[in-house]
């Protein structure tokens with residue numbers, strides 16, 4: 032379990048990134064911080080592994096204040112995946128994935144074996160292991176970034192807009208893969224995005240933030256959609272524009288489900304049950 036208790040952060044230049052933030056994150060669940068640029072998402076995420084130190088308040092992991100933990104050791108015990116994968120360009124994919132393992136003292140052969148295993152977990156076969164990051168597509172690089180985050184088998188995985196820089200189709204693919212991974216691995220994931228659809232797809236718990244890390248609403252996607260806290264939330268999640276209303280349309284003899292913007296989201300099963308919705 033991760034707990035934020037009355038956390039605030041003012042940076043050295045006087046920027047008040049987070050004013051007063053409280054949250055509990057249950058183990059083995061995915062929590063998504065979503066909000067517009069500059070609302071404090073990354074600052075809050077980085078407090079978990081002490082890349083950012085709160086000015087006041089506490090962050091606890093399993094009831095222990097992270098402030099009392101050795102910083103380097105803490106950081107290596109928590110997976111971290113960032114937007115542009117952050118891979119070292121002159122090291123092979125396998126070496127990139129093995130970075131934390133090697134730092135933790137794992138031998139070369141064992142680290143390589145684990146690299147291959149975790150690459151396989153994220154859907155990359157052995158042929159990718161000896162390539163360099165520049166020889167991979169953006170989506171594949173992100174998979175390597177996720178593999179690196181998982182290599183040391185951390186309980187907690189922090190993900191900072193990990194799919195923000197890839198095209199929408201690859202992004203959809205990576206989101207589905209992450210859902211599969213999470214079903215298999217059951218990590219405690221804290222995920223940052225500014226995309227509300229991504230937040231609702233991935234999050235067991237979604238935290239909608241305003242400037243200064245102010246919580247507009249916390250809840251499951253279903254709770255938020257059913258009971259938006261106020262007009263800000265209604266507008267942020269697109270309820271005010273009817274974007275989330277579904278309607279049905281007959282096309283070529285089949286019943287297609289369209290969202291509020293007219294985008295098809297599925298097909299209703301026909302009388303033989305052959306549909307996909």
Ligand SMILES: Nc1ncnc2c1ncn2[C@@H]1O[C@H](COP(=O)(O)OP(=O)(O)OP(=O)(O)O)[C@@H](O)[C@H]1O
Nearest residue numbers: 042044046048067068069070071072073074075225
């Ligand atoms: N090292 C720093 N020094 C000074 N100000 C900072 C620092 N890091 C972040 N900030 C400021 O703190 C506020 C919150 O930033 P943060 O990166 O947490 O927001 P965010 O919600 O993750 O934004 P984005 O979606 O653009 O990444 C912003 O005003 C930002 O400019």
